[in-house]
Amino acid sequence: MTASSTAGLLSGRNRQQMNIVVIGHVDHGKSTLIGRLLADTGSLPKGKLESVQAYCARNAKPFEYAFLLDALKEEQAQGITIDTARCFFKSSRREYIILDAPGHVEFLKNMISGAARAEAALLLIDAKEGIRENSRRHGYLLSLLGIRQIAVAVNKMDLADYRRDVFETIQKDYTAFLQQVKLQPRFFIPVSARFGDNLCTRSARMSWYDGPTVLEAMDRFEKEPAGREKPFRFPVQDVYKFTEEGDDRRIAAGRVETGTVRVGDEVVFLPSGKRSRIASIEGFNKPPQTEACAGQSTGFTLTEQVYIPPNQILCRADQPPARTGTCLKVNLFWMGRQPMVKGKRYKLKLAAARESVWLREIYTVLDATDLSTDSRSCQIERHDVAECLLETLRPVAFDRVSEIAQTGRFVIIDNYEIAGGGIILDAIAPEKDWLSEHVQRRQMYWQRSRIRPQNRSERYKQNAALVLLCGPNGVGKSEIAKTLEEQLFSAGRMVYYLGLDNSLLGVDSDLQTADERDEYIRRLGEIAHLFADAGLILITAISHLDDYELQAIRTLNQPYPCLVVAIGPHRLVHSRPDLHLDNPADVPEVIEKIKCLLAREHYLLEYHL
Amino acid sequence: MDYLDELESQSIYIFREAYRSFKDLVMLWSIGKDSTVLLWLARKAFFGHVPFPLMHIDTSFKIPEMIEYRDRFARQWKLKLIVGMNREAIDSRQTFPDGAVSRLQCCAALKTEALRHTLSGRWPRRILDPDSGEFYTVENGPPFTGVIVGARADEEGSRSKERYFSPRGQESDWEVSDQPPELWNQFKTDFAPGTHVRIHPLLDWTELNIWEYIQRENIPVVSLYFDQGYGRRYRSLGCWPCTAPVESTAKTVAEIIEELRSGKFAHIAERSGRQQDKEDGSGLETLRRSGYM
Numbered sequence: 001m002t003a004s005s006t007a008g009l010l011s012g013r014n015r016q017q018m019n020i021v022v023i024g025h026v027d028h029g030k031s032t033l034i035g036r037l038l039a040d041t042g043s044l045p046k047g048k049l050e051s052v053q054a055y056c057a058r059n060a061k062p063f064e065y066a067f068l069l070d071a072l073k074e075e076q077a078q079g080i081t082i083d084t085a086r087c088f089f090k091s092s093r094r095e096y097i098i099l100d101a102p103g104h105v106e107f108l109k110n111m112i113s114g115a116a117r118a119e120a121a122l123l124l125i126d127a128k129e130g131i132r133e134n135s136r137r138h139g140y141l142l143s144l145l146g147i148r149q150i151a152v153a154v155n156k157m158d159l160a161d162y163r164r165d166v167f168e169t170i171q172k173d174y175t176a177f178l179q180q181v182k183l184q185p186r187f188f189i190p191v192s193a194r195f196g197d198n199l200c201t202r203s204a205r206m207s208w209y210d211g212p213t214v215l216e217a218m219d220r221f222e223k224e225p226a227g228r229e230k231p232f233r234f235p236v237q238d239v240y241k242f243t244e245e246g247d248d249r250r251i252a253a254g255r256v257e258t259g260t261v262r263v264g265d266e267v268v269f270l271p272s273g274k275r276s277r278i279a280s281i282e283g284f285n286k287p288p289q290t291e292a293c294a295g296q297s298t299g300f301t302l303t304e305q306v307y308i309p310p311n312q313i314l315c316r317a318d319q320p321p322a323r324t325g326t327c328l329k330v331n332l333f334w335m336g337r338q339p340m341v342k343g344k345r346y347k348l349k350l351a352a353a354r355e356s357v358w359l360r361e362i363y364t365v366l367d368a369t370d371l372s373t374d375s376r377s378c379q380i381e382r383h384d385v386a387e388c389l390l391e392t393l394r395p396v397a398f399d400r401v402s403e404i405a406q407t408g409r410f411v412i413i414d415n416y417e418i419a420g421g422g423i424i425l426d427a428i429a430p431e432k433d434w435l436s437e438h439v440q441r442r443q444m445y446w447q448r449s450r451i452r453p454q455n456r457s458e459r460y461k462q463n464a465a466l467v468l469l470c471g472p473n474g475v476g477k478s479e480i481a482k483t484l485e486e487q488l489f490s491a492g493r494m495v496y497y498l499g500l501d502n503s504l505l506g507v508d509s510d511l512q513t514a515d516e517r518d519e520y521i522r523r524l525g526e527i528a529h530l531f532a533d534a535g536l537i538l539i540t541a542i543s544h545l546d547d548y549e550l551q552a553i554r555t556l557n558q559p560y561p562c563l564v565v566a567i568g569p570h571r572l573v574h575s576r577p578d579l580h581l582d583n584p585a586d587v588p589e590v591i592e593k594i595k596c597l598l599a600r601e602h603y604l605l606e607y608h609l
Numbered sequence: 610m611d612y613l614d615e616l617e618s619q620s621i622y623i624f625r626e627a628y629r630s631f632k633d634l635v636m637l638w639s640i641g642k643d644s645t646v647l648l649w650l651a652r653k654a655f656f657g658h659v660p661f662p663l664m665h666i667d668t669s670f671k672i673p674e675m676i677e678y679r680d681r682f683a684r685q686w687k688l689k690l691i692v693g694m695n696r697e698a699i700d701s702r703q704t705f706p707d708g709a710v711s712r713l714q715c716c717a718a719l720k721t722e723a724l725r726h727t728l729s730g731r732w733p734r735r736i737l738d739p740d741s742g743e744f745y746t747v748e749n750g751p752p753f754t755g756v757i758v759g760a761r762a763d764e765e766g767s768r769s770k771e772r773y774f775s776p777r778g779q780e781s782d783w784e785v786s787d788q789p790p791e792l793w794n795q796f797k798t799d800f801a802p803g804t805h806v807r808i809h810p811l812l813d814w815t816e817l818n819i820w821e822y823i824q825r826e827n828i829p830v831v832s833l834y835f836d837q838g839y840g841r842r843y844r845s846l847g848c849w850p851c852t853a854p855v856e857s858t859a860k861t862v863a864e865i866i867e868e869l870r871s872g873k874f875a876h877i878a879e880r881s882g883r884q885q886d887k888e889d890g891s892g893l894e895t896l897r898r899s900g901y902m
Contacts (some may be wrong), residue, residue, distance in 0.1 A: 116793050237626065245687075253625055
């Protein structure tokens with residue numbers, strides 16, 4: 001390729017690409033503006049304009065630039081943009097991906113999808129119609145989505161006789177609105193997209209305007225800095241080991257969201273708190289690296305082979321760590337068909353984490369079209385924005401969005417769908433966690449029979465309890481559990497062994513994936529409580545039990561006790577097992593020890609008359 | 610990081626999300642430049658490995674060099690290759706070149722139908738044994754629920770509407786007006802039983818980006834993309850009856866890039882050589898709704 005063949009700025013590796021979303025109320029002319037922009041900058045494929053013009057002639061429709069984008073039949077039929085169409089275009093400064101986001105409120109989730117991946121926004125307001133509901137809502141959502149570079153095009157100036165006062169009134173009113181959500185547009189531009197005024201060339205019909213054209217304004221936007229100077233954050237997407245292909249590397253894979261890390265750096269996994277060091281930075285078909293930085297999808301091997309639980313964020317030990325906690329104060333935007341309600345279990349996706357989450361409290365619900373608030377709502381309706389408190393069962397790692405946006409955003413899944421999205425304002429230390437509150441409520445409203453726990457204890461000669469066997473897979477936990485059940489049963493005790501698979505086939509048959517382990521744990525806690533309430537000793541085995549899961553089961557099983565027997569190595573750090581057995585092979589001895597423990601702790605009562 | 614690094618990083622991220630979220634994952638390999646870049650990105654994402662099978666839908670009208678290239682690299686890179694085919698339509702000559710049906714009907718039968726039934730496992734799959742290099746047939750294979758596809762948004766209108774993770778119904782149908790939101794880097798990875806998902810790691814790439822990446826990474830592509838001395842080459846590969854070569858003397862990747870950047874193809878759509886796009890105002894959209902890639 002010859003040096004003179006392209007404009008200097010566009011050649012080679014220095015070229016830039018930027019995503020810009022075009023938004024605004026329905027019918028304020030987004031598609032027309034984009035279509036015209038493509039046509040006027042010569043970015044259309046040869047013949048495209050002609051073929052659309054021919055299509056219009058064939059169907060006896062007047063040609064409109066908007067049709068260039070409406071590639072789908074459905075769109076042409078309804079005359080509105082349904083989805084975020086992407087089109088590509090070039091200025092002398094850089095390449096753009098233009099996202100045409102629909103203005104109709106029914107398609108708000110599509111508008112959000114477009115805007116969420118944009119670096120800058122062009123917001124259109126119809127000069128004749130003025131500021132409308134979605135002009136405001138979209139403005140608010142831009143602030144929520146974290147888009148700070150905004151140009152406002154006051155479109156259809158031709159219908160307002162190109163009058164300066166019309167433009168300035170809209171400029172004044174809309175600036176005042178955006179100020180309330182802490183947004184300050186960089187440009188206000190009077191435009192007629194249909195006639196090309198102030199789009200790519202300055203309009204002679206609005207000589208009173210001396211600011212940039214739309215194209216110039218876009219070129220004046222800056223690329224967001226990659227975030228290299230921020231603390232290192234690496235959400236672990238997965239841990240790979242392709243042993244069967246002769247590859248013994250154990251690689252933590254993901255993308256560096258912010259910061260940098262070097263081989264040899266000490267790192268911390270959060271929320272687990274495990275530490276290790278970066279041994280190597282892995283890649284395929286690229287020279288060896290000693291440093292990885294923000295934006296790179298990469299992978300690390302570690303000096304110590306620590307177990308890496310899922311859902312972790314890797315941070316550097318010498319930098320401020322991510323926060324961890326279970327209670328998040330958030331700003332949340334709801335898109336679900338069903339309103340978001342308290343007490344229902346949702347799934348939270350935050351960085352690489354997927355956790356069960358509950359809506360604990362609603363502080364205010366905000367009408368994004370006029371910024372009025374309502375602090376009495378008990379649910380979050382579709383298209384509402386709410387400030388609220390979310391609580392997860394296990395701690396998650398995160399940052400405040402004001403500090404690190406990439407790890408301060410999340411989505412909420414309801415019934416397989418992304419139903420909400422939001423930003424984390426702060427971590428909250430709650431007085432009481434959600435489960436304890438639930439148990440308190442449960443105990444208060446529990447319908448009790450006339451038979452009291454003491455009556456059952458006396459009859460069954462035992463005190464009800466949950467015996468929880470934990471440890472790694474394949475140490476024979478269920479075999480031990482079954483033998484224990486058999487022996488206690490033969491000795492006349494009221495005992496039941498609950499196999500993990502039975503529970504999965506029964507009450508948990510609606511749980512599909514490994515993601516839902518915490519819900520399985522929650523249900524196990526409730527089931528254990530039922531058995532204990534009936535006076536039984538319930539025996540169950542669960543692999544890789546951790547502190548949070550044990551805590552959840554203990555809480556739910558209240559007021560009944562839970563005995564933990566660890567078989568082989570276990571993952572409990574903060575709580576000690578009641579019995580720890582290193583040699584699971586000797587089953588009779590293991591059983592004997594468990595029975596001794598039960599007797600010693602007065603679960604098995606003996607009567608000496 | 611330059612723009613190619615950014616595109617690569619995002620594609621790798623999508624690959625890893627897909628691999629993490631779907632057990633029954635398969636990647637479509639059309640042998641063309643896009644899906645070959647896709648394959649290369651998979652090896653990047655998984656550090657030299659491709660931890661899921663590749664599926665090629667053979668229409669029997671593919672240009673022979675494509676099949677030769679496919680089998681060579683499948684063996685060299687130890688890929689798990691699955692080949693599917695609409696044997697009945699081909700054997701009974703219900704195809705466009707035989708004059709029995711239109712171009713679009715032919716595409717629907719040989720590509721869409723064959724893909725749908727090979728994905729579901731209802732039709733037999735021919736599988737390459739990476740050790741012997743021979744194919745064997747498997748009947749009633751398990752259905753795939755996650756399908757990785759090399760579609761790019763700049764190819765034609767309907768593709769610009771796709772998500773990175775696009776759900777499809779049981780019969781591979783596509784509900785264009787009701788697609789899931791994608792916020793930041795959170796995609797729809799939760800699916801009700803019976804639905805499946807198309808995953809598009811190349812959605813933001815342009816034709817030019819593809820060639821620039823092929824150049825940077827030195828990825829081998831089928832020789833049909835280059836002029837062999839006749840002043841013609843293929844810009845887009847498909848079945849020979851419906852894909853015409855373009856007039857071009859580009860013999861190297863660098864010359865192709867030059868043509869696309871500022872040369873003769875800077876303003877000519879890539880698929881202009883594909884006849885099936887022209888049959889109807891929105892032919893591809895109709896096909897895509899019923900499962901076409």
